Amino acid sequence: MITQIRGRLVEKNPTEVVVDCNGVGYLLHISLNTFSALPNDENVVLYTHLSIREDAHTLFGFINKTEREVFKLLISVSGVGPSIARTMCSSMTSEEIQNAIASENVRVIQSVKGIGAKTAQRVIVDLKDKILKTFDIDEVSLNTSNTNKDEALSALEVLGYHRKQSEKIVNTILKEQPDASVENIIKSALKNL
Numbered sequence: 001m002i003t004q005i006r007g008r009l010v011e012k013n014p015t016e017v018v019v020d021c022n023g024v025g026y027l028l029h030i031s032l033n034t035f036s037a038l039p040n041d042e043n044v045v046l047y048t049h050l051s052i053r054e055d056a057h058t059l060f061g062f063i064n065k066t067e068r069e070v071f072k073l074l075i076s077v078s079g080v081g082p083s084i085a086r087t088m089c090s091s092m093t094s095e096e097i098q099n100a101i102a103s104e105n106v107r108v109i110q111s112v113k114g115i116g117a118k119t120a121q122r123v124i125v126d127l128k129d130k131i132l133k134t135f136d137i138d139e140v141s142l143n144t145s146n147t148n149k150d151e152a153l154s155a156l157e158v159l160g161y162h163r164k165q166s167e168k169i170v171n172t173i174l175k176e177q178p179d180a181s182v183e184n185i186i187k188s189a190l191k192n193l
Contacts, residue, residue, distance in 0.1 A: 002026075002059065006045045012038060017061060019044060028061030029082075031089035037063040051075075051082045058082065062089075069134065070094045077119075077126045084114045096171075101131045149174060152185040161193055169193060 007021035046061035062068040074085035100108040109120040
């Protein structure tokens with residue numbers, strides 16, 4: 001199995017890239033997160049996963065091992081194929097996916113195109129323990145920060161701000177101050193909105 005590719009970036013599109021390795025061009029399907037992290041026309045290293053089906057052999061490329069590991073976990077769930085897993089990796093960062101699964105946030109997982117309520121619940125049931133073990137996420141701190149985050153987002157929504165816009169700012173605040181109280185999150189968010 002091909003586990004990584006190192007070579008010159010020949011073609012770069014939001015959904016796929018071509019990497020030239022000693023004269024052989026490899027087509028790799030990528031997520032938007034990988035696309036935005038890739039340099040232009042330089043030597044690159046992409047971690048890969050080869051998906052083999054009856055009618056196709058598809059090579060997926062990832063900017064780091066964490067994204068590849070999250071992708072592999074997602075496709076291990078019944079009802080989640082490589083294209084849905086790639087859409088999920090494009091919609092959210094690896095950390096956001098891990099946190100959504102670890103905190104059992106069905107709504108966030110269900111927001112991905114192609115994932116319904118039952119599939120979202122199956123993703124959580126199948127992967128929560130694996131995510132907590134593999135990525136060593138502390139469940140207690142995750143739940144408290146998520147509660148504060150949800151309360152802050154609800155308050156900002158009541159104040160008339162759009163949820164998606166608010167969520168980006170609140171996520172930035174929580175990265176800088178993981179233990180911020182609901183009041184501090186709201187005050188900081190209001191300064192940036």
